[in-house]
Amino acid sequence: xxxxxxxxxxxxxxxxxxxxxxxxxxxxxxxxxxxxxxxxxxxxxxxxxxxxxxxxxxxxxxxxxxxxxxxxxxxxxxxxxxxxxxxxxxxxxxxxxxxxxxxxxxxxxxxxxxxxxxxxxxxxxxxxxxxxxxxxxxxxxxxxxxxxxxxxxxxxxxxxxxxxxxxxxxxxxxxxxxxxxxxxxxxxxxxxxxxxxxxxxxxxxxxxxxxxxxxxxxxxxxxxxxxxxxxxxxxxxxxxxxxxxxxxxxxxxx
Amino acid sequence: xxxxxxxxxxxxxxxxxxxxxxxxxxxxxxxxxxxxxxxxxxxxxxxxxxxxxxxxxxxxxxxxxxxxxxxxxxx
Numbered sequence: 140x141x142x143x144x145x146x147x148x149x150x151x152x153x154x155x156x157x158x159x160x161x162x163x164x165x166x167x168x169x170x171x172x173x174x175x176x177x178x179x180x181x182x183x184x185x186x187x188x189x190x191x192x193x194x195x196x197x198x199x200x201x202x203x204x205x206x207x208x209x210x211x212x213x214x215x216x217x218x219x220x221x222x223x224x225x226x227x228x229x230x231x232x233x234x235x236x237x238x239x240x241x242x243x244x245x246x247x248x249x250x251x252x253x254x255x256x257x258x259x260x261x262x263x264x265x266x267x268x269x270x271x272x273x274x275x276x277x278x279x280x281x282x283x284x285x286x287x288x289x290x291x292x293x294x295x296x297x298x299x300x301x302x303x304x305x306x307x308x309x310x311x312x313x314x315x316x317x318x319x320x321x322x323x324x325x326x327x328x329x330x331x332x333x334x335x336x337x338x339x340x341x342x343x344x345x346x347x348x349x350x351x352x353x354x355x356x357x358x359x360x361x362x363x364x365x366x367x368x369x370x371x372x373x374x375x376x377x378x379x380x381x382x383x384x385x386x387x388x389x390x391x392x393x
Numbered sequence: 394x395x396x397x398x399x400x401x402x403x404x405x406x407x408x409x410x411x412x413x414x415x416x417x418x419x420x421x422x423x424x425x426x427x428x429x430x431x432x433x434x435x436x437x438x439x440x441x442x443x444x445x446x447x448x449x450x451x452x453x454x455x456x457x458x459x460x461x462x463x464x465x466x467x468x
Contacts, residue, residue, distance in 0.1 A: 281429030282421070282456065286436045286448035309428040328430040332437065 153206035157215050161347045163203060171199040183389060186381060193382025197241060200344065201385075204244045220248045221345060225353040229253060232292040233356065234330045234337045235299045238373055239387035241342040245349040246299065249342075253297055281309060285325050285332075292333035300326040302369070303388050311362060313370040316377075320370060321391045327362035334358070339369045341376065343383055352376065396443075396465045400458070403438045407431060416459025424457070432456060443468060 148170065156163030171178070171192070178195025186194055207215055219242075226249055229235070237243065288298045304323040311324045330337040339354035354372035359365055377384050401414070409425050411418075418424040420432045427435065439447050439461065445468040451460065 282432035282436060283448045283451065285430060285433035286440075289433070289437060290446070309430050324428075324430055328433070332434065 149202050149206045150210075152203045153210055156203060156207040157211040160215050160219055163207070164200060164347045167200045167203045168196055171196040174199070181386060183384065190382035193380075194384065197344065197382065198386070200242060201244075204242050208244045208247070216242075216245050216349070217248045217251075219347070219349045220245050221348050221350050223249070223351045223353075225340075226252060226351055229297070229338065231297050232295050232333065232335045233297060234288075234292065234326050234333075234335060235297055236302045236326045236337060236339050236369060237299070237341055238303050239301055239385045240373075240377075240383045241385075242344060242349050243301065243342055245342045245351075249351055250297070250299055281325060285329055288325070288329045289333045292329060292335050298326075298329060300329075302326050302366075303391050311366045313363075313366045315370050315374060315392060318392050320388070321393065322366055322370070324362060324366075327365045330358070330365060331360050331362055334360075337365055337369070339372050341373070341383070343380065397462050399442060400439065400462055400465070403435055403442065407435055407438070414458050416457065416462070418458045420456045420458065420461070436461075439465060 152163050152166045152170070155166060175192065175195055178191060178198065181198070182191050182194045204216070237246065288300075291298055300323070302322045302325075303320075309324040309328075310321045311327060312319050312321055314320075326337065329335075336356040336358040338356035341352050342349050343352055344350075354369065354376075357365060357368045404414070404425070407427075409427070411425055414425070420427050420435065421429065436448050436451075436456075439445075443465055445465065447461065447464055447468070450464040450467075
C-alpha cells in the first residue's frame with residue numbers, strides 16, 4: 140500500500156514536471172521534508188542537519204526526474220541545466236566519467252549540447268524508454284561496449300560512462316574515505332587503449348537548476364592511477380558537499 | 394591467411410597460455426577466463442589484423458573461440 144502511494148505520488152509529480160519543472164521540484168522538496176525520517180534510515184551515519192536534508196532531497200528529486208524522463212523524455216530537463224563554460228570548452232576525443240550523484244538525468248541535456256557523444260550504460264529494466272541519448276549499449280555486453288567506445292574515440296567522439304555500476308562488471312578497487320570503492324574498469328581501459336584524456340564530472344542542484352561540476356582532466360596509461368585520480372577528486376568534492384553522496388556509490392563501498 | 398592460427402597468436406600475445414582451446418571454448422568466464430576488458434582487447438586486435446568490425450558481428454552472444462573464427466572467416 141505504502142509503495143503504491145509512493146509510486147502514485149512520484150508519477151503525479153513527474154507529470155507536473157513535464158509542464159512546470161520548478162513547481163514539481165517544490166513538491167518533491169515538500170515530500171522530502173515530510174519523509175525525512177525515512178531518509179535518516181537510508182543516509183550514511185555521518186550525515187545530519189543540512190547534509191542529511193540535502194541527501195534526502197536529492198534522493199526524492201532523483202526519483203521524480205527518473206519517472207519524468209522515463210515517461211516524458213528529457214526535454215523538461217533542458218531548461219533546468221545551467222550554462223557551463225567547462226562543458227563548452229571540452230574537445231573530443233575524451234572519456235567523460237561520472238558518479239551517480241545529483242540529478243544524473245541532466246547529462247542527457249548536457250551531452251546533446253556536446254554532440255557526438257556515445258553513452259555507454261547498463262540496461263535498466265525500470266527505464267524502458269531511453270533516457271540518455273544517441274547510442275547506448277548494455278553493460279552486460281561489456282566487451283562489445285568497450286570495443287564500440289574505443290572505436291568511437293578513435294573516430295574523434297566523446298564517450299560518457301557512469302563508473303559506479305549497478306551490475307557486476309570488470310572492476311578496479313580504489314581507496315575512498317578510508318575504505319575501498321569498487322569502480323567499473325571500462326572507462327579507464329577505453330582511455331588507456333585509445334590514448335585519450337579522461338575527465339570527471341558530476342551534476343548537482345543549484346536551487347531549482349542543475350549545475351555541472353568538472354574535475355581536472357587526466358591522461359595516462361595506468362588504469363589504477365586514472366581511477367585513483369578520479370576518486371580523489373570525487374572524495375574532495377564530497378568533503379565539501381557531503382549530502383551529494385548517493386546510495387549507488389554507498390553500495391559499492393566495502 | 395589461417396584465421397585460427399592468427400587468433401591463437403593474438404590470444405598468446407594477450408597472455409593466454411591454454412593449450413586446450415576448441416571451437417566451443419568461451420573467451421571469458423569458464424573458458425579462457427578473460428574479463429570483458431581483455432576480450433575487448435582481443436577483438437580490437439582482430440579488427441586491426443583483419444580490418445573488419447568483428448564486434449558488430451558478435452552482438453548479443455557469448456563469444457566463443459569458434460564463433461570468432463567463423464565470423465572472421467565470413468568477413
